Amino acid sequence: MNKVEQISIFLENKPGGLEFVTRVLKDAGINIRALSLADTSDFGVLRLIVNDVEKAKRILKENGFTVGRTSVVAVLVPDRPGGLHGILESLSKEKINVEYMYAFVERSGEHAIIIFRFDATDRAIDSLTKSGFTVLPGEKVYSL
Amino acid sequence: MIYNEEFETLPREALEALQVKRLQQVVQRVYHTVGFYKRSFDNAGVKPDDIKTLDDLRRLPFTTKQDLRDNYPYGLFAVPMSSVVRVHASSGTTGRSTVVGYTKRDIDTWSELMARCFVMAGLTKNDIIHNAYGYGLFTGGLGAHYGAERLGASVIPISGGNTKRQIMILQDFAPTAICATPSYALYLAEQGEEMGVDMRSLKLRVGVLGAEPWSEKMRRQIEDKLNITALDIYGLSEVMGPGVAMECTEARQGLHIFEDHFIAEIIDPETGETLPEGETGELVFTTVTKEAFPLVRYRTRDVSRLVKAPCRCGRTLVRMDRITGRSDDMLIIRGVNVYPSQIEGVLLNVPGIEPHYMLIVDREGTLDTLEVQVEVGETVFAETGEVKVLQELSRRITKDIKDYLGISSKVKLVEPKTIQRFEGKAKRVIDRRTI
Numbered sequence A: 001m002n003k004v005e006q007i008s009i010f011l012e013n014k015p016g017g018l019e020f021v022t023r024v025l026k027d028a029g030i031n032i033r034a035l036s037l038a039d040t041s042d043f044g045v046l047r048l049i050v051n052d053v054e055k056a057k058r059i060l061k062e063n064g065f066t067v068g069r070t071s072v073v074a075v076l077v078p079d080r081p082g083g084l085h086g087i088l089e090s091l092s093k094e095k096i097n098v099e100y101m102y103a104f105v106e107r108s109g110e111h112a113i114i115i116f117r118f119d120a121t122d123r124a125i126d127s128l129t130k131s132g133f134t135v136l137p138g139e140k141v142y143s144l
Numbered sequence B: 001m002i003y004n005e006e007f008e009t010l011p012r013e014a015l016e017a018l019q020v021k022r023l024q025q026v027v028q029r030v031y032h033t034v035g036f037y038k039r040s041f042d043n044a045g046v047k048p049d050d051i052k053t054l055d056d057l058r059r060l061p062f063t064t065k066q067d068l069r070d071n072y073p074y075g076l077f078a079v080p081m082s083s084v085v086r087v088h089a090s091s092g093t094t095g096r097s098t099v100v101g102y103t104k105r106d107i108d109t110w111s112e113l114m115a116r117c118f119v120m121a122g123l124t125k126n127d128i129i130h131n132a133y134g135y136g137l138f139t140g141g142l143g144a145h146y147g148a149e150r151l152g153a154s155v156i157p158i159s160g161g162n163t164k165r166q167i168m169i170l171q172d173f174a175p176t177a178i179c180a181t182p183s184y185a186l187y188l189a190e191q192g193e194e195m196g197v198d199m200r201s202l203k204l205r206v207g208v209l210g211a212e213p214w215s216e217k218m219r220r221q222i223e224d225k226l227n228i229t230a231l232d233i234y235g236l237s238e239v240m241g242p243g244v245a246m247e248c249t250e251a252r253q254g255l256h257i258f259e260d261h262f263i264a265e266i267i268d269p270e271t272g273e274t275l276p277e278g279e280t281g282e283l284v285f286t287t288v289t290k291e292a293f294p295l296v297r298y299r300t301r302d303v304s305r306l307v308k309a310p311c312r313c314g315r316t317l318v319r320m321d322r323i324t325g326r327s328d329d330m331l332i333i334r335g336v337n338v339y340p341s342q343i344e345g346v347l348l349n350v351p352g353i354e355p356h357y358m359l360i361v362d363r364e365g366t367l368d369t370l371e372v373q374v375e376v377g378e379t380v381f382a383e384t385g386e387v388k389v390l391q392e393l394s395r396r397i398t399k400d401i402k403d404y405l406g407i408s409s410k411v412k413l414v415e416p417k418t419i420q421r422f423e424g425k426a427k428r429v430i431d432r433r434t435i
C-alpha cells in the first residue's frame, strides 16, 4: 500500500517541549523528513515523518512521550500555479475530505511533496492514482 | 439465602420503631455510665429523654476519633472490665491507637452479624473458609472466624502473611471462600500465577473482601484472576469490626447495613447537617445494641451514600455505597461538595486515560475554578494520534464531571508520567484559593 506512516506526539503547551523531541531524535540519529505542529489552546500534537519510524517510536516512548501513528498519503504536486488545486479538485469530486496537510521539506525533481491526511485514506489513494497523480510509497518517502 | 430472615426483612416501619426503642435505651445507658457522653450531651443541651424519634438523633453531638483517643484506653467503656471478655485495637498510624471492648453478648451479636454476611455472600455450613484477615488486635481475623463458626462452616485460620504457604493451602485444603483485604487477594492471585499455579481452577468461588477501600476495576481483576465472585464487606473496629454492612450477591449494588444494630446517617462533613437520602457525604454510625463500647453518632470520615429502596435480595436493610474516599478530602467548589474520589470515579469510566490525576482549585474573581489534570494514555492516542480524538476526550471528561457532579471544570490533558506519583496516600488536590 502506498501509505506513509506518520508519528504523532502529544505535547503539553510548555516551553522546551518541542526542543526535547528534536534533541531525543537527533541523539538517536533520526532524520526528520517533514513535520507539522497542530496546536490547540491546551495542548499540541507534533506530526512527523522520519527516516526510521520504528526506531523513532521506540526512542520517543523510552523518553516518556505518548506516541501515536497515523496513516497519511504523500502526493507529488506539480510545482506550478494550480498544481495543488488540481489535486484538491479531484478529491472534492469524490467527496473525500482532507483533514489536514503539510509540505515536505525536500522536493522530488520538479515536484513538491505534500502530506495529506484523509478521512478515507484507501479511497483517496485509489482516486488520486486513477486521476494520474503520483502517490509515493512509504519506503520512498522515508529515504528521500 | 438470609441468615436472620426476621430481622433482615423487617418492614421499614417496624425496623425504625425498633431502632428508636433501642436508641432511647443506648442514649440513657451511655448518659448514665460514661462520663464523656454525660459531658458531651450536657454541653449540647440535650437530655436522653429528648430523644423521641429517629429524627431527634441529629440533636445529639458527634463522637470523633479524637474523642476515642482522648479517652484511651478504657474511658469510653460502658461496663466494668469484669464484663469485658475481649479487647481489640485499631492501629494508630498517628498517635495513640483506639481501644474497643466487647461483652460476651457483644461477641455473640458480632458473630451473628458476620454469619449474616457469609450467608449474604451465598455461603453455607458446607463451605470451607480461608480466613486471611489478620488475627490479633485487628478485628478482621477473629471477627470473620467467629462468624464462620457460627454459620457452621469450616474455618482455616490462616491469618495474614506467608503467601507461599497460603497458596499451597488454597490448593490442598480446597477452601471455597476467602476472607482477605482486596489488595491481599489480588496479591495472592498474582503470586500464585508467578509460582505457576492455575489460580482460576482452585475450588474458591467467593471472596468476602474488605477492610480497605477498593474499586470496581479491582473487583474485576480479582474476579478474573481467581475466578470467584468478589463481594465487599464493611466494618470498622470502633463500631464493631467487619460485619457492619455487607454486599448481597443478588444485587451487588451497595452494602446492606444491619440496621437492627446500627443506625447510619450521612452528614455534610463541613456543616454537620444530616443530608437527605441519596446524597453523598460522611458516614456516621450509632450503635444501638453494643454493651461494652456503645458509640453515639460516630464520625467515620468514610464517604458514602445511603439508599433505602427495596433490594432484589429481599432485605429491607438500607444500602450504603462502597466507600469512595475520606471526608477530610472534601472540597467545596462553588458551594458544591466534591470528593476527589467522585472525580476519580468519573475518570475511571473514561477509556484512554491513566488513573493519575490532579485537581487544581483556584479562584478567579469570586468564582471558584476547577482544573482537572489527566494523563493521556497510550491507548487512546496510539490508534490515530489525532488532535480531534484528544479534544473529544477532553470534552467528554468535562461533560461527565458536569453530569455526575454538577460542576464545571476545565480539563487539561498532560503528558504521561508527569503527574507526581505517591507512595501510599496520594495527594490529589492543590487548592490555591485564599480565603
Ligand SMILES: [Zn+2]
Pocket (backbone or CB within 6 Å): B248, B250, B251, B256, B311, B312, B313, B314, B315
Ligand atoms: Zn440486597
